[in-house]
Amino acid sequence: MTVLTECETRLMAMYRQLTENPQVKIFSAKPGQIIDEYGDAREVFEKISEWRGINLDPSLQRCFVRFSWFSCHWRIERAEGQLTGEFTIRHLLTSTNVEAPDIDWGDTPAERQLYSDLRVIDHRPGSGTGAFAALRMNPDMPNPEVWFHDFRIGAFKMDIDYCDYLAALAITKGTSGWHYLFCDVSLRGREFRHIASRLEDMLTVFSEMFPECDYAPLRQRLDERLR
16 A cells, blocks of 8 residues: 655545535545656656756655645535635646646736746636646746736735645645735735635634644734735
């Protein structure tokens, strides 16, 4: 039997929290298969260096995930409100080949360079919003930036790295709008009002449904973005 890494174990625990809870309606879910032929973290990082010319910081190997396709699209309906969420995580080696989808590539050289550097690590095919998270990967970034792109609003740099992203995903479970907790934005604006309300509902509902998770840091982040 294959032994899961700490990061894989955390993600699988989150997956079970959703798929085994009768309060959660599952539209689609796939636990992901481990791809042994890609090799371990060291081998995959070497392949990325050889094929893409990007020498990733070895510290990122601590959150290496071997799943080929790990996803869940879900909804929770309660008196406190309705929550929806979705995530689709690819193997890191596969993500290095997945460029940002058809988007406005920007008006300036800097914007065009940004979008050409993005490699999708998480997206939402079931919801149809087209939103995605990506690593900004180029030879000058051993620790890639994480960006979130919302077609309705724009692209935002997240203040976490790849490992932090996977840890936050395990806590938020892909709730729509969770990425904005880690972006330098004010959620008091009109375009973010519904997102702020949804995140309030998430913290209320999840604190009750998943008491084993610590939501205090996310509450602090939401409070900061509502000031």
